[in-house]
Amino acid sequence: MTPTGALLTAGALRKTYGATLALDGADFGIHPGEVVAVMGPSGSGKSTLLHCLAGIVRPDSGEVRYRGRELSAMSDAERSALRRSDFGFVFQFGQLVPELTCVENVALPLRLSGVKRREAEARSTEWLDRLEVSDVAGKRPGEVSGGQGQRVAVARSLVTGPRVLFADEPTGALDSLNGERVMQLLTEAARDSRTAVVLVTHEPRVAAYSDREVVVRDGVARDMAGVA
Ligand SMILES: Nc1ncnc2c1ncn2[C@@H]1O[C@H](COP(=O)(O)OP(=O)(O)O)[C@@H](O)[C@H]1O
Numbered sequence: 001m002t003p004t005g006a007l008l009t010a011g012a013l014r015k016t017y018g019a020t021l022a023l024d025g026a027d028f029g030i031h032p033g034e035v036v037a038v039m040g041p042s043g044s045g046k047s048t049l050l051h052c053l054a055g056i057v058r059p060d061s062g063e064v065r066y067r068g069r070e071l072s073a074m075s076d077a078e079r080s081a082l083r084r085s086d087f088g089f090v091f092q093f094g095q096l097v098p099e100l101t102c103v104e105n106v107a108l109p110l111r112l113s114g115v116k117r118r119e120a121e122a123r124s125t126e127w128l129d130r131l132e133v134s135d136v137a138g139k140r141p142g143e144v145s146g147g148q149g150q151r152v153a154v155a156r157s158l159v160t161g162p163r164v165l166f167a168d169e170p171t172g173a174l175d176s177l178n179g180e181r182v183m184q185l186l187t188e189a190a191r192d193s194r195t196a197v198v199l200v201t202h203e204p205r206v207a208a209y210s211d212r213e214v215v216v217r218d219g220v221a222r223d224m225a226g227v228a
């Protein structure tokens with residue numbers, strides 16, 4: 001399955017963990033600038049699908065293509081380079097580095113790709129501003145609220161200008177007010193930069209920020225619009 005103009009596609013993905021069938025022939029497609037919500041009950045295979053799409057988990061069979069290239073045909077080094085240059089990640093619990101300040105956390109992916117400290121921190125400061133958390137720039141993650149920490153994590157995921165943002169239950173640990181604001185800021189920033197967002201969630205209120213919904217049940221993904 002290669003929809004015209006799709007950025008990232010998956011076809012017939014199967015993945016087992018021992019006796020557990022996590023993915024049972026899942027298809028998926030996303031275009032540049034599109035926000036797709038991956039919905040479904042707990043244990044249905046949402047995270048496994050995201051991990052396969054991001055080249056973190058290798059499916060037993062089926063294929064994932066990013067800009068026409070099959071991920072499984074790349075070497076491990078090529079795949080990690082691709083993840084660093086083209087993909088961004090946000091998880092349920094921000095997973096910030098506790099020893100670094102918030103601005104240093106946002107700057108980290110830039111520093112790892114060789115950007116000088118001054119420039120990395122200047123760009124990170126702009127992103128913190130955009131996510132409305134410039135006031136926590138000098139604080140460590142342990143000193144900020146859950147909502148602030150998650151905005152810092154979103155800033156870190158977008159600072160490198162990824163083409164695809166993978167977000168796995170990004171508001172799962174937040175109250176609804178903070179969750180909604182994080183979703184507003186995340187989708188606004190992603191749409192501005194034409195970043196495609198694969199948004200895993202089981203909350204309809206969060207999925208409401210997407211352009212399209214894909215429902216995963218027992219390892220099978222169904223596009224609710226009938227187009228992928
Ligand atoms: N690393 C793993 N080892 C063993 N089983 C796993 C692993 N990851 C996921 N699973 C199993 O695969 C199924 C799908 O899991 P997952 O993709 O995490 O679902 P979801 O994100 O929808 O909650 C579940 O039954 C889960 O227990």
Ligand SMILES: [Mg+2]
Pocket residue numbers: 046047048168
């Ligand atoms: Mg999950």
